[in-house]
Amino acid sequence: MPRERRVFNDRRPVLSVVVPCYNEVEVLARTHARLTQVLAGLAGFECEQIYVDDGSVDGTWEVINSFAGASGSVRAVRLSRNFGHQAACLAGLRESLGDAVVVIDADLQDPPELIPELAALWRDGWSVVSARRRSRDGETLFKKASAYAFYRLLNALSDHSLALDTGDFRLLDRELVALLTGVPDKNLYLRGAVSWFGLPETSVTYDRDPRQAGESKYTLRKMLALSRRGLLAGSVAPLRLSAYLGTAVLTGGVAAAAVQRDVRLLARPGAFGAHALALGVVGEYLHAVFRQVQGRPDYVIQDRLGGEDRPGAASPPPSKKPVKEPVAL
């Protein structure tokens, strides 16, 4: 269920668009042009574009500089080296001032033309508006199949439900940006964490275009690292595997010994099962420590009825006023 419609009487809401870029010199000018055109036509919003150069070595930063020089509504940060897509997105979220923030890939696989639809749903009261991929043109069969399987596996194993077939192309309300950037999690898996907070979430579907120029920057190694991050952040299942295995082997051993009336049959499964179980116990403690380190809040209050004026009740609502007004495009 969405919250009530967001109404701004005294000012226009600010929309930030975060673009993580790693060696995107071939496509970035096109991306900037399309994004600028879409944002110029977005009635009722002030807009800013935030480019995050994730340690590019191909002149991406110089290209970004030329955008920033041409328009006051463009800001940019350059990371000291390649920290990876998730870190770049996080840096952009931290830099953003908007009441709503859209994260979009630099290679035009995510069409900027979808942004008005995302913004309209945010206006209607949704806190998260994800862009779900209906089709993925121009991607390898391996990438399509592995992504399809991974999202479903993660959803099945995860402690909370996740948006399927959805990358990081989505709009986030300021409240959620504040929550996300406030957790001390060093292995933040953005697309999973977004759903974890449980705020009103909806999606629109789109056909994903092929990359408009250049090569994919997600090497197999980076894809595996992202999947590992997602699995570890969202699910305790891998840690419990050892305990399950130990229990199954021990039970099997006891059953075999009972049926055969020979206690010696318990020796091997007994030793293995006890080891695996002990490892499982260690895993449980590790899990407790891990959750503590992730630092997610114990709960998130979505709405409150009455009692706003009781002492100590004031968790101040996130500021709706940007610190620095972005210039209109």
Ligand code: UDP
């Ligand atoms: N990217 C990044 N840092 C990285 C890898 C990628 O900021 O280490 C950016 C990249 O420039 C693009 C987005 O993340 O804007 C998605 O990357 P890419 O299009 O290469 O991934 P794919 O669509 O092939 O999965």
Ligand code: MG
């Ligand atoms: Mg891409």
